[in-house]
Amino acid sequence: MVATDRELGAVREARFYAFRPAKPLACRLEEVHYVAPGDDARKDEVYAALLGRLSREMGKPQSSDPERPHGRGSGWAQVRGWNRGTSFLWLYRTTEAVEVFARHFLLEYGGGESFELPPSFLSFGHASNTWDAANLLWPYFPEASDLMLDRQAIPDQDAVLRAAITLFQSARRFSTMEMRGAVAIGLQVLLAKLWIEGETAPLLRPEYAALRRFDVKCESDGHGGGWECGTGLLDRFLGEYPHSRWSHRRYLESLGQECEGVGYTEVIEKGIPWLRRHRGSELEPFVTAAIAQAYETWWSLSLAPADEEFVTAAEHAAGAGRARELAIDWYHRLQQQYPESIEATLSGPRANQLQIGIDTAQRRYDCVIP
Incomplete structure (x- = not known):
């Protein structure tokens, strides 16, 4: 209309x-x-x-x-x-x-x-934290804020390095939980935007010498010739403020997306206690849906045909029948407790298929890379 x-x-x-x-x-x-x-x-x-x-x-x-x-x-x-x-x-x-x-x-x-869940469903945590942090930092660090929100590869790597160093140098000037979280998120995002290649560890190179003064660690990206850098500042903040909105969203990000996150067992084992500890969080619908999907993944994997490559159904058979029942229960809980949520709206057909025993082939929490 x-x-x-x-x-x-x-x-x-x-x-x-x-x-x-x-x-x-x-x-x-x-x-x-x-x-x-x-x-x-x-x-x-x-x-x-x-x-x-x-x-x-x-x-x-x-x-x-x-x-x-x-x-x-x-x-x-x-x-x-x-x-x-x-x-x-x-x-x-x-x-x-x-x-x-x-x-x-x-x-x-x-x-x-x-009725597929949106492709950016579980990137909500990262996107929301980055967006809010960039807006909080903008009055103080406009260049860093711009770089944080740039979705493209950034050719001016000197600008990225300069922005990260400026944030590190200014971190102590902020004492509120909100701003400390924004700085920690900002540093994590900026360090991830550095392109570093070559055999020599970044912190041993003259061009990155300024980072040695701060809590920065760089590890091989596992693909040969590349490096990924991060800071322990964010982990310390999350440990100190586990109930902050930054921490809640970071947890959601840790659930990952297809081929990037954890397996269905870990989602179930961590997600259910998380919901008990964080009642009333804005992220309850997301985590509830993730748990339902994890059980759904379990059951679907147990139905994999014998000739399916990279999946052995027998490895997921134990408890799979109960997993289907629990997937239905969690989808119903989602629909009853958060009826206006996006996740509840999109979960209806899945719950119906599970109810009558049709394989949904939803395997968000299983990814095998050959």
């Missing part, structure tokens, strides 16, 4: 979507599009006013050209993007107008027709 209104020459279009075919349709506002036409002078005025207003209310926009929403984005110029929680917003210019386009996470990544 689409609703349109006009005011002072600008057009607002609101789109409501119902993600389930069942009656009655539960329509929700998922997308809003504003169009303010005018000549070049008028567009300059409107763009500047909107950029200022949105930046004050939502924080610093992405400095680099943000990823366009699915199915949109042709002919856009001067694009700036924000995200808040589960909503995304873009400000941009076209040849005819200045436009604002906002879309909810479910519509952007759920697609309305696909």
Whole structure:
């Protein structure tokens, strides 16, 4: 359903979507599009006013050209993007107008027709921490903030190194939990953006000598010739403040994504106690869904055909029947406790398939790399 209104020459279009075919349709506002036409002078005025207003209310926009929403984005110029929680917003210019386009996470990544969990489901922890840390650091370290939010490879490696050293040197000036967490996250992100190749350990090279003064460790990336650096500052912060929002999101990040995270056993063994310790956390729906998926992975692996490469069903057979039942239970818990969450909305078909014993082939928590 689409609703349109006009005011002072600008057009607002609101789109409501119902993600389930069942009656009655539960329509929700998922997308809003504003169009303010005018000549070049008028567009300059409107763009500047909107950029200022949105930046004050939502924080610093992405400095680099943000990823366009699915199915949109042709002919856009001067694009700036924000995200808040589960909503995304873009400000941009076209040849005819200045436009604002906002879309909810479910519509952007759920697609309305696909009931797969969004591809960025478990990267929420990392993305949210990086985003919030960059916005907190922006008034003090604008260059570091820009580099943190840059999704592309950064050619100016001297700038990355310089920003990391500046953050290290300034870490002690902040005493609040929020700012200490932001600095620790910022350092971890910046150090991960360093490209370091060669046989000699980075901290033994003159160009990285300044890092020796700080808590930095570099290890081989395991692929030959590359190095990955990090800092113990973040681990110490997480240990000192296990109930901070930074720590909660970091835990979610540790669950990983397909082929990048932990196995189903570890998700179950760590996820259930985590929920008991952190009741009321904003991440409860995410972790609840992860536990359901872990049990679902277990059961699906036990059904692998004999000729499937890299999977031996017998290795997962013990307890697999009970795992299916528990996957159903956890999906039902998700739907009952967090009915408005993205995860609950997208879990319905999976729970139904599990209920009647159909293999969902969902194996998020198993990845074998030959």
